[in-house]
Every structure is written in structure tokens, then in C-alpha cells.
Amino acid sequence: MFDSVIIGAGVAGSVAARELAESGRSVLVLEQRDHIGGNCYDEPDEHGILIHKYGPHIFHTKEKKAYDYLSRFTDWYAFGHEVVANVYGKLIPVPFNLNTLHMVYEKEKADTLEKKLIETFGMGSRVPILKLREQEDPEIRQIADYVYENIFLHYTMKQWGQTPEEIDPAVTGRVPVVISYDNRYFQEPWQGMPLHGYTPMFEKMLDHPKIRVETGVDARSRIRFEEDQVILDGEPFCGEVIYTGPVDELFNCCFGRLPYRSLRFDFEYLDQKDYQGHSVVNYTVSEDFTRITEFKYLTGQKAPGTTIVREYPFAYTGAEGEIPYYSIANEANQALYEKYRALTEKIPNVWLLGRLAEYKYYNIDAMVMKALELTEKIKQEV
Numbered sequence: 001m002f003d004s005v006i007i008g009a010g011v012a013g014s015v016a017a018r019e020l021a022e023s024g025r026s027v028l029v030l031e032q033r034d035h036i037g038g039n040c041y042d043e044p045d046e047h048g049i050l051i052h053k054y055g056p057h058i059f060h061t062k063e064k065k066a067y068d069y070l071s072r073f074t075d076w077y078a079f080g081h082e083v084v085a086n087v088y089g090k091l092i093p094v095p096f097n098l099n100t101l102h103m104v105y106e107k108e109k110a111d112t113l114e115k116k117l118i119e120t121f122g123m124g125s126r127v128p129i130l131k132l133r134e135q136e137d138p139e140i141r142q143i144a145d146y147v148y149e150n151i152f153l154h155y156t157m158k159q160w161g162q163t164p165e166e167i168d169p170a171v172t173g174r175v176p177v178v179i180s181y182d183n184r185y186f187q188e189p190w191q192g193m194p195l196h197g198y199t200p201m202f203e204k205m206l207d208h209p210k211i212r213v214e215t216g217v218d219a220r221s222r223i224r225f226e227e228d229q230v231i232l233d234g235e236p237f238c239g240e241v242i243y244t245g246p247v248d249e250l251f252n253c254c255f256g257r258l259p260y261r262s263l264r265f266d267f268e269y270l271d272q273k274d275y276q277g278h279s280v281v282n283y284t285v286s287e288d289f290t291r292i293t294e295f296k297y298l299t300g301q302k303a304p305g306t307t308i309v310r311e312y313p314f315a316y317t318g319a320e321g322e323i324p325y326y327s328i329a330n331e332a333n334q335a336l337y338e339k340y341r342a343l344t345e346k347i348p349n350v351w352l353l354g355r356l357a358e359y360k361y362y363n364i365d366a367m368v369m370k371a372l373e374l375t376e377k378i379k380q381e382v
């Protein structure tokens with residue numbers, strides 16, 4: 001009945017489904033959750049505030065192609081995302097920039113440091129703290145220490161569950177200081193939120209006569225692999241299968257589970273107009289949670305009350321209800337991933353796509369680009 005089967009209706013699966021459908025194929029999309037959109041899914045909560053169920057998602061890109069592609073399915077609420085860090089009760093812009101400098105140091109010292117930074121690195125540059133640490137001037141080195149201690153270290157320990165010794169110095173070294181007064185978190189030319197939310201954007205993308213979406217279906221109940229063959233609903237299936245779920249689960253974790261960080265999201269509705277005055281506040285020196293998002297500031301929604309969410313990271317165990325969010329990039333995990341990938345290589349009509357199937361972090365725009373690239377390849381080859 002179908003030419004192609006796609007497992008998962010997140011960015012990867014939805015873009016792939018649309019592309020294959022537009023090439024004339026009839027496409028079946030199987031999604032285990034009771035909704036489409038994957039982790040980008042948003043919905044109004046019981047108070048009517050539009051929330052992102054799986055954490056705040058801000059679209060940002062320098063890829064015009066990704067922006068144009070999504071713009072077929074949505075208009076945009078133009079939004080320059082800004083993040084502040086709560087450092088012992090004081091809110092300062094991150095990444096650390098010249099505004100932060102003037103909030104952290106008293107005026108005379110901040111003026112001198114600003115002059116030195118501009119003279120050494122140039123206005124508008126983005127300097128990794130490793131570079132600041134290499135400077136002879138002790139005052140410039142001091143900025144690197146401030147950023148490391150107050151913005152990076154504790155936040156990273158919470159996010160990744162690491163001790164300071166375990167934190168990769170190469171990652172630490174890349175933490176930037178921005179020599180400008182631009183408080184925006186992302187510098188790409190296109191950034192914003194789908195005007196009516198992510199879910200309507202995905203609904204439009206999947207609304208095609210050649211696409212059938214079934215939600216609430218774990219694909220493993222419909223599809224299995226036998227030797228080098230795909231069996232769909234008990235019959236051999238020769239069309240392409242694009243799998244966007246966790247690759248280890250496809251093989252019952254036979255080599256052991258791929259490690260991930262997970263998150264607990266604690267939502268709270270407050271009967272007040274405003275909670276924190278910012279979309280995202282990172283807690284970089286205190287608290288067990290990493291950040292608080294106040295959705296109204298992301299979406300521009302006007303409402304008498306407000307909803308916030310606190311994010312608590314923890315190690316994913318695979319227990320019922322847990323969601324694997326962030327793959328953990330290191331050599332051992334990559335080697336384990338490659339063992340699973342090798343199993344799929346035996347089946348010529350199965351393709352792995354997405355943050356779970358590829359065990360790799362992608363932003364939305366990169367995911368769009370990767371899905372377009374894969375479907376282009378499939379269309380040319382098959």
C-alpha cells in the first residue's frame with residue numbers, strides 16, 4: 001500500500017515525509033507519541049499559555065534554504081533570543097559581552113578592560129576563553145576566570161552530570177566572550193518562532209494527500225528486520241524505511257544502551273503578569289535546575305497569567321516514561337553507536353536520520369538540511 005515508511009514525526013521524519021510525498025510516493029508515518037512534531041511540539045496549557053512540552057525551542061539559522069523550507073508551512077514571529085544568567089541573584093547577559101563586563105566590574109575598571117579587549121581582538125569578535133587565558137595581561141586573564149567560574153562550570157556540571165575534572169578542557173576553552181553590545185544569544189540572520197506555534201507548522205507539513213500519519217504507534221509493533229529484509233505488518237517491504245528513533249532500541253539494546261542525558265520539566269502557572277522579565281534565565285552558580293523559561297517572552301503571547309518551566313537534567317536509564325534528549329559525545333559512545341549502525345547497513349532499504357538515529361545533536365535548521373539531503377539522495381538513487 002505504501003512506497004515509503006517513516007518512523008518518527010519530529011523535524012527529521014516530517015520533512016522527509018513531505019519530500020518523499022512530493023516526489024509522488026505514498027508515505028506512512030508511524031509516531032509513538034500521541035502527537036506529531038517530536039521534541040518541537042507545543043500546545044496551549046490549561047490556562048491557554050502556549051508551552052513547549054519538551055523544552056524551549058528557538059529557530060535560528062544562517063541557512064536560507066532551511067528558513068525558506070519551513071517558511072512554506074509557517075509565518076514567523078521575529079524574535080532575537082536573549083539569555084541571562086542568574087549569578088548570586090544578579091542577572092547578567094550571556095554569552096559574556098561588553099554589557100556583561102559593565103555589570104560585573106565597576107565603571108573605571110570596565111572602561112579600561114573594554115578598551116583593552118577591543119584593541120586586542122577587535123569590536124564584534126567572538127573570543128574563546130582559551131585565547132583570553134593566553135594573554136599576558138592579568139586583567140584579561142581574570143575575565144576568563146570569571147566566565148569559567150560564574151557562567152560555565154556549575155551549569156555544565158549540572159547539565160552533563162560531570163565533576164570539574166571530567167569536563168573536557170577543549171570544551172571549556174571554546175566558551176566565548178563576545179566583544180560587542182549585542183545581547184542576542186544567536187547571531188544568525190534568521191531567528192524566531194513559528195507565528196502560530198510549531199505544531200501547526202508540522203500539521204501543515206504533514207497535510208498532504210500522499211501522507212498518512214498514525215500516532216500512538218510504536219513502530220516496533222509493526223516493523224521488524226529479518227536478515228537483510230524489512231517485514232512490515234508481517235509482509236516483506238521493499239520501499240525505503242527512514243528511522244528517526246533511537247538506534248539501539250531497534251535492536252533491543254543488544255550491545256548495551258547508548259548513554260544520554262535526560263531532562264525533567266517542571267511546569268508552573270503563576271497568576272501574575274510576569275515572573276522573570278526574560279525568556280530564559282540560566283542558573284549558573286546555584287539551584288539544582290539549569291534554567292527557567294518563561295514562555296510568554298518566547299512567543300510574544302499576551303495573557304494575564306504566565307507559565308514557566310524549570311529544567312532538571314539527569315542520566316537517562318531507559319525506564320518507562322524517560323526521554324533520551326542529549327547524546328553524550330565521546331569515543332566509547334561513538335564506537336557503541338557504530339556497532340548498531342553496522343547492523344542497519346545489512347538492510348539496503350533502511351536509512352537512519354535524526355538526533356536519535358544518528359546519535360548526534362542537531363539544531364532544527366541542521367535537521368531540516370540533513371532531511372532534505374537524505375531525501376534528495378533517495379530520490380536520485382531509488
Ligand SMILES: Cc1cc2nc3c(=O)[nH]c(=O)nc-3n(C[C@H](O)[C@H](O)[C@H](O)COP(=O)(O)OP(=O)(O)OC[C@H]3O[C@@H](n4cnc5c(N)ncnc54)[C@H](O)[C@@H]3O)c2cc1C
Binds near residue numbers: 037
Ligand atoms: C531541551 C532541548 C532544547 C532544544 N532547543 C532547540 C532550540 O532552541 N533550537 C533548535 O534549533 N534546536 C533545539 N533543540 C534540538 C531539536 O529538538 C532537534 O533538532 C530536533 O528535535 C531533532 O528532530 P528529530 O526528528 O531528529 O528528533 P525528535 O524531535 O526527537 O523526533 C523523533 C521522533 O521519533 C519518535 N520515535 C522514536 N522511536 C519511535 C518508535 N519506535 N516508533 C515510533 N516513533 C518513534 C519519537 O517519539 C519522536 O517524536 C533542542 C533539543 C533539546 C533536547
